Amino acid sequence: MDVGLTEPKLLAGGMVRVRLAVASVLTLGLGALLAPPAPSTAQTTLTPPQEYSAPLLEEQVQLRTTARPFRGVVEAASTLTAYGTAILPAAAAPVSADFAIDGTSSPRGFGVRVSADEVLTHASGLDGRSVVRLRDASGIEYDGALAAFDPDSGLVLLQTVPSDGALPQITSAVLSPGALGVAAARWGQRDTVVPAFITSSGDGGYTIGSVGGPLAPGMPLFDLDGNLVAVAAGDSTGQAFGVADVMTRLRASTSVLPRASIGVEYQLPPDGLGERFGDHGVVVTHVVDGGPANLSGVAAGDVLLGVGEVEIDSLDSLNRALVAAVAGAPIGLTVSRNGRSRNVQVTPMAAFAVDALARRAGGGPAGVDAWALFPEERLAAAGIPPSARILSVNGRLVTTRLAVTRELRRATRPLALLVQEGARRFFVAIEPAR
Amino acid sequence: MNEILSVGLILMAALLAGHLAQLVRVPEVTGYLLVGVIIGPATLDLITHENIVALGFLSDVALGLILFNIGSIFEVANFRRVGRGVVRITLWEATLAFVLVAIVLISSGMTMPLVLLLSVVAMETAPATTLMVLNEYDAKGPMTDRLLALVALNNLYVLLMFGVVTAGLTLAESSSGTWLTAAYRAGHGLLWTTLGSVALGALLGLLMDVMASRAKESGEAMILSIGAVLVGVGAARWLGLSPLISTLALGAAVANASHHGDRLLRALGRADPPLYAAFFVLAGAELVPSSVLGLGIVGVAYTVARAVGKIAGARIGLRGQAVPPLVRQQLGFCLVSSSSLAVGLTIQIRTAFPAYAATVTGIVLASVVIFEIVGPLLTRRALIATGEATTIPAPLDETSDARALS
Numbered sequence: 001m002d003v004g005l006t007e008p009k010l011l012a013g014g015m016v017r018v019r020l021a022v023a024s025v026l027t028l029g030l031g032a033l034l035a036p037p038a039p040s041t042a043q044t045t046l047t048p049p050q051e052y053s054a055p056l057l058e059e060q061v062q063l064r065t066t067a068r069p070f071r072g073v074v075e076a077a078s079t080l081t082a083y084g085t086a087i088l089p090a091a092a093a094p095v096s097a098d099f100a101i102d103g104t105s106s107p108r109g110f111g112v113r114v115s116a117d118e119v120l121t122h123a124s125g126l127d128g129r130s131v132v133r134l135r136d137a138s139g140i141e142y143d144g145a146l147a148a149f150d151p152d153s154g155l156v157l158l159q160t161v162p163s164d165g166a167l168p169q170i171t172s173a174v175l176s177p178g179a180l181g182v183a184a185a186r187w188g189q190r191d192t193v194v195p196a197f198i199t200s201s202g203d204g205g206y207t208i209g210s211v212g213g214p215l216a217p218g219m220p221l222f223d224l225d226g227n228l229v230a231v232a233a234g235d236s237t238g239q240a241f242g243v244a245d246v247m248t249r250l251r252a253s254t255s256v257l258p259r260a261s262i263g264v265e266y267q268l269p270p271d272g273l274g275e276r277f278g279d280h281g282v283v284v285t286h287v288v289d290g291g292p293a294n295l296s297g298v299a300a301g302d303v304l305l306g307v308g309e310v311e312i313d314s315l316d317s318l319n320r321a322l323v324a325a326v327a328g329a330p331i332g333l334t335v336s337r338n339g340r341s342r343n344v345q346v347t348p349m350a351a352f353a354v355d356a357l358a359r360r361a362g363g364g365p366a367g368v369d370a371w372a373l374f375p376e377e378r379l380a381a382a383g384i385p386p387s388a389r390i391l392s393v394n395g396r397l398v399t400t401r402l403a404v405t406r407e408l409r410r411a412t413r414p415l416a417l418l419v420q421e422g423a424r425r426f427f428v429a430i431e432p433a434r
Numbered sequence: 435m436n437e438i439l440s441v442g443l444i445l446m447a448a449l450l451a452g453h454l455a456q457l458v459r460v461p462e463v464t465g466y467l468l469v470g471v472i473i474g475p476a477t478l479d480l481i482t483h484e485n486i487v488a489l490g491f492l493s494d495v496a497l498g499l500i501l502f503n504i505g506s507i508f509e510v511a512n513f514r515r516v517g518r519g520v521v522r523i524t525l526w527e528a529t530l531a532f533v534l535v536a537i538v539l540i541s542s543g544m545t546m547p548l549v550l551l552l553s554v555v556a557m558e559t560a561p562a563t564t565l566m567v568l569n570e571y572d573a574k575g576p577m578t579d580r581l582l583a584l585v586a587l588n589n590l591y592v593l594l595m596f597g598v599v600t601a602g603l604t605l606a607e608s609s610s611g612t613w614l615t616a617a618y619r620a621g622h623g624l625l626w627t628t629l630g631s632v633a634l635g636a637l638l639g640l641l642m643d644v645m646a647s648r649a650k651e652s653g654e655a656m657i658l659s660i661g662a663v664l665v666g667v668g669a670a671r672w673l674g675l676s677p678l679i680s681t682l683a684l685g686a687a688v689a690n691a692s693h694h695g696d697r698l699l700r701a702l703g704r705a706d707p708p709l710y711a712a713f714f715v716l717a718g719a720e721l722v723p724s725s726v727l728g729l730g731i732v733g734v735a736y737t738v739a740r741a742v743g744k745i746a747g748a749r750i751g752l753r754g755q756a757v758p759p760l761v762r763q764q765l766g767f768c769l770v771s772s773s774s775l776a777v778g779l780t781i782q783i784r785t786a787f788p789a790y791a792a793t794v795t796g797i798v799l800a801s802v803v804i805f806e807i808v809g810p811l812l813t814r815r816a817l818i819a820t821g822e823a824t825t826i827p828a829p830l831d832e833t834s835d836a837r838a839l840s
Contacts, residue, residue, distance in 0.1 A: 009510075009691060009692055009695075010690040011640070011691045012692055020640065021636075023633070024636045027629050027632075027633035028633050031622075031629070031630045031633075032673075034622060036618055036619045036622055296484075297475075297483040366793075396796075397793060398730070399542070399543070399732065399793060400542050400730075402542070403731060406730065406731065
């Protein structure tokens with residue numbers, strides 16, 4: 001391109017350059033300085049709350065008194081602090097476990113022993129790993145491996161080396177709003193005591209207001225009798241989950257939970273779509289965004305024909321192959337798309353990490369209401385619930401009724417509809433419009 | 435296939451495609467895209483999905499170079515020559531494309547966030563494609579001058595609008611903290627991404643100009659140019675800034691700093707061809723031609739609305755400006771190409787708004803297939819019609835090498 005070589009350049013002058021350089025540096029510096037803290041979510045790392053000794057907490061509380069007089073709360077906080085410090089050796093000392101990551105000195109969260117060889121904590125402190133390093137109150141380190149996960153609360157049971165220390169008493173009594181409690185844990189030689197107030201409760205969960213900042217993931221909450229009530233999620237919403245209810249679910253789930261997941265949902269090839277999906281293998285109905293299968297290019301509509309050397313001929317054979325998978329150990333999948341098969345390497349992740357990704361991904365494509373497209377009889381004949389949504393037709397995402405009806409009119413063979421009902425997705429065959 | 439072999443295959447295929455494109459008298463970039471479709475996962479699968487992911491950095495580097503070249507158009511002398519009318523044309527063509535696409539998508543029943551994201555991507559005019567066609571035909575004239583400035587302004591406008599839309603959507607969807615903290619976060623994010631990126635580009639540009647005085651050999655100039663662009667892209671990523679705006683600002687700073695800038699741009703021009711070829715072949719490899727068929731009425735309407743908005747917007751923007759009637763007629767058609775920046779924005783949308791990723795990717799990539807084939811042809815036709823194409827490469831003419839960008 002032609003440029004007037006003899007014209008003076010805008011930034012040719014020395015002073016202009018200096019001013020521009022200074023302005024740029026100031027912009028970058030100010031921008032970095034004024035950056036807001038990243039919003040805390042269950043997936044981000046939270047550092048444990050500042051550790052207060054009782055006198056320090058009281059001093060802080062007094063400062064708050066000056067800023068915002070709220071004498072009742074303040075007095076309660078002081079009392080609770082003293083109480084928490086007093087109960088800590090009995091209630092928390094033998095039962096705290098904390099997590100050190102890669103030799104760093106700051107724990108990412110806390111946990112509490114609920115049986116001789118099990119520690120209860122919250123998934124957000126584990127950073128997607130299935131084996132973590134624990135350190136108990138006496139400073140001894142050992143490994144804890146994921147044994148069970150409760151998706152409703154995010155609480156996780158870790159299997160670890162047995163200990164014969166005292167265990168907390170778990171209470172199934174529900175604390176009502178306004179009740180006082182103490183979140184307490186010990187890390188190394190330091191105690192963390194956070195007075196807490198129940199601000200709301202229901203469905204086995206609590207919202208906790210605490211003096212001194214949010215509770216770290218996995219921090220145990222005790223009532224005023226020293227019983228273990230709940231475990232904190234460690235996010236900015238102040239959520240905590242009742243231990244008694246969750247333990248029942250966790251114990252029940254241990255036997256069927258796969259430890260590793262590749263982030264797919266699947267079904268047998270539906271009747272009427274043999275030409276599209278073939279007669280072998282299982283059809284992928286959903287791939288978790290960002291999950292192992294998604295990262296390797298597997299998509300909904302693909303057919304899984306084999307895992308490693310094992311041929312997949314039923315849901316059971318695939319379940320068994322995936323249960324044997326280990327997070328972090330790549331497996332080979334034989335995947336078929338449009339009749340062409342290829343080999344794909346997939347590295348499974350911890351199941352709860354994939355679950356977290358799935359929840360983060362949100363609702364997914366919008367689709368079209370099934371009831372708006374077909375009469376009831378046709379829906380019933382195809383096995384589509386009226387409340388379901390049609391997400392895609394023959395592999396093409398649809399967002400409008402027009403798109404679907406056009407496909408139906410054009411087709412001469414049965415169409416593959418990807419249907420979503422609640423959290424479940426599945427393919428059905430539907431005959432084209434006559 | 436390992437990555438080294440796949441890069442080699444990409445370049446060889448690009449070379450063949452370039453020649454074949456000349457044979458059938460279509461722009462080279464169209465040939466690159468089509469050969470990418472052929473060797474990519476959609477057809478022969480010689481370049482696999484894993485290869486594309488592993489070679490993603492090549493696309494990032496190429497995009498950085500493209501925007502560096504575009505940024506260099508923001509040289510005061512260029513704008514003095516074409517006048518302020520180009521700002522008016524840009525505002526009209528991009529805004530009209532946005533509005534028409536938004537109307538079409540809203541009437542099809544799409545949700546507002548999707549409408550906004552797709553409409554802002556529709557504003558884009560492909561920088562590299564347009565530049566490549568202009569250079570291939572050695573175009574000169576009033577339309578070419580305006581076109582360069584228009585593409586540069588268009589890309590700047592699109593990047594700014596994209597920042598505003600994403601900040602607004604993030605604010606609207608934010609659920610943590612109070613509204614004030616969410617607003618602050620969104621506002622800071624927008625200002626940081628725009629002003630911070632410009633600041634980074636300007637700083638690097640000044641530094642580059644100081645070093646250019648010592649880089650006397652053309653080889654050294656090329657090393658300096660490529661190194662500076664890579665540092666710009668890398669530093670922007672590291673600081674959470676926009677690599678696109680940073681390299682745009684870097685190009686502008688270099689072009690306006692001193693006459694070394696022209697030398698650096700010429701040196702860079704010699705390094706561009708393999709990277710551009712690789713970029714377009716990879717872009718083609720990522721396209722799924724069957725998705726064009728799956729566009730549906732909404733996708734077709736999106737494509738038509740965008741084209742109409744661009745062409746009509748350019749005509750309206752040209753009102754009151756003294757240009758030859760043929761230029762007035764043809765300029766809009768040169769703005770129809772859409773590719774690299776649209777693809778880059780789609781990737782950012784995929785990361786920031788995963789819930790909308792599938793629909794946005796489907797519609798944008800499918801429309802890119804159409805615009806990348808049709809757009810360069812329209813540009814070529816316009817250049818020939820206005821007489822601004824000074825070289826029409828003869829097929830298999832080894833002496834006419836108009837590939838280097840300068």
